Amino acid sequence: MAHSATGRPGPRRSLAEGDIVAAAVGLLDQGGASALSLRAVAAAVGVAPNALYTYFRTKTALLHAVTDRLLGQVDHQLLADPARTWRDRLALYALDVRATLLAHPGSAPLLLSSPLDGPHALAAGEALLGVLAEAGLDPEDAARASYLLMTYVLGTVAFDVAELEPDADPLDNDARTASRRAALDIPAEQYPRTASQAEVIAAYNSTEQYLWGLHRLLDGLDQPRTDGERRSPGGRAART
């Protein structure tokens, strides 16, 4: 084990928060969520386990920092590209978030259990509100829609990553669909509709399904309201 997360030997630089977070991400990448223990991080960074408490009050605090670092790897510029429609920008961005998280197995559940109030999360949220404003949503609806989109993206990837076998390549969707298909065994008499759609169900992990759901969701945002509007009695939202 190297002294620091950079792998550079020699006398140890003074340890910093960033080094610890980087080492934690490294463990996550190699061994998944279960490999991310405080003791392992401490070992990777060349320090006694309890030394980490100088930098993070609890393990949870470290995990939140890991979360925000991963969000920092997403290309937020995709949301700002003025050459594309708002819809294309959202789709490309959603694909980038998914690809980033799939490259770090175990990160999606981690994101779902984080407050998402770090600097990268805030920056992404702000950019998202801008795109949704361009799409014609008033500020309140834009905020609601941004939460809807975040939930969709993170929920989908969390589902996806949950069933990853530790040895499988997280980026090979086709192989995973095939293995899902082989494992499916639905009694056709009891569940006829389900059984008849086994192919589609096996491909729930596909990019195609991901985009299908995203576009249905954007369709729902991109039209007049039909139902279920329950505004607070206080007043209507401003349509700026």
Place this chain on the structure above:
Amino acid sequence: MAHSATGRPGPRRSLAEGDIVAAAVGLLDQGGASALSLRAVAAAVGVAPNALYTYFRTKTALLHAVTDRLLGQVDHQLLADPARTWRDRLALYALDVRATLLAHPGSAPLLLSSPLDGPHALAAGEALLGVLAEAGLDPEDAARASYLLMTYVLGTVAFDVAELEPDADPLDNDARTASRRAALDIPAEQYPRTASQAEVIAAYNSTEQYLWGLHRLLDGLDQPRTDGERRSPGGRAART
């Protein structure tokens, strides 16, 4: 601690899988996800920790059984009520799933990491496909839509439950919104759009937000396609 999950004293009945799962749910309810250890379950059931390996190959297998038992507490009849429109049925069902999961803190992340192939999950999925067929979706779109809905419901509740403080009442949304509002501190110069919507953001955990998102999603399912259809080159879906 009673000998069995039923609390009935006296000579122990022969232990069954169901007793173990029931005890696990009890621990989940009392202490959240972290209280659900094999050793605690074994103690609750009056047995040595390793005795559980007679019934479940791993802890994960037990968790999957817990997951399906929780799904069994949802009222699937809500999807079949012929007196209501498909949209109302889906909304009522989604509310019931949410209420059930919020009553069991820690269960949502558990569901997200389960294969959802147990009997109750299959039954719910089959009923869902039926409702979506009524809504006018062809079988393939219905399957895709059911996954979209599941992701939305479970993802939202997982997000929601993630930030639950152990002492808070999981069913008091208003109190949690207030505490979220108090914790929010967004620099308005850096994130103007975000800061201006702090009230809405604080209420992300509300039933109102949940229904808003659900209805946007149903709006997206309930209209002709606009974009993003990328069917596999092999052939088009059958329109039965």
Place this chain on the structure above:
DNA sequence: ACCTGAACACCGTTCAAGT
């Protein structure tokens, strides 16, 4: 402030043995 050794109260899982 930053780090240490030692300890505490836990984990999931395996093994050999008993009935």
Place this chain on the structure above:
DNA sequence: ACCTGAACACCGTTCAAGT
């Protein structure tokens, strides 16, 4: 088959002590 005691290889966190 069902269950046990004992052990293995871990956890996160705290405490007192050192610099």
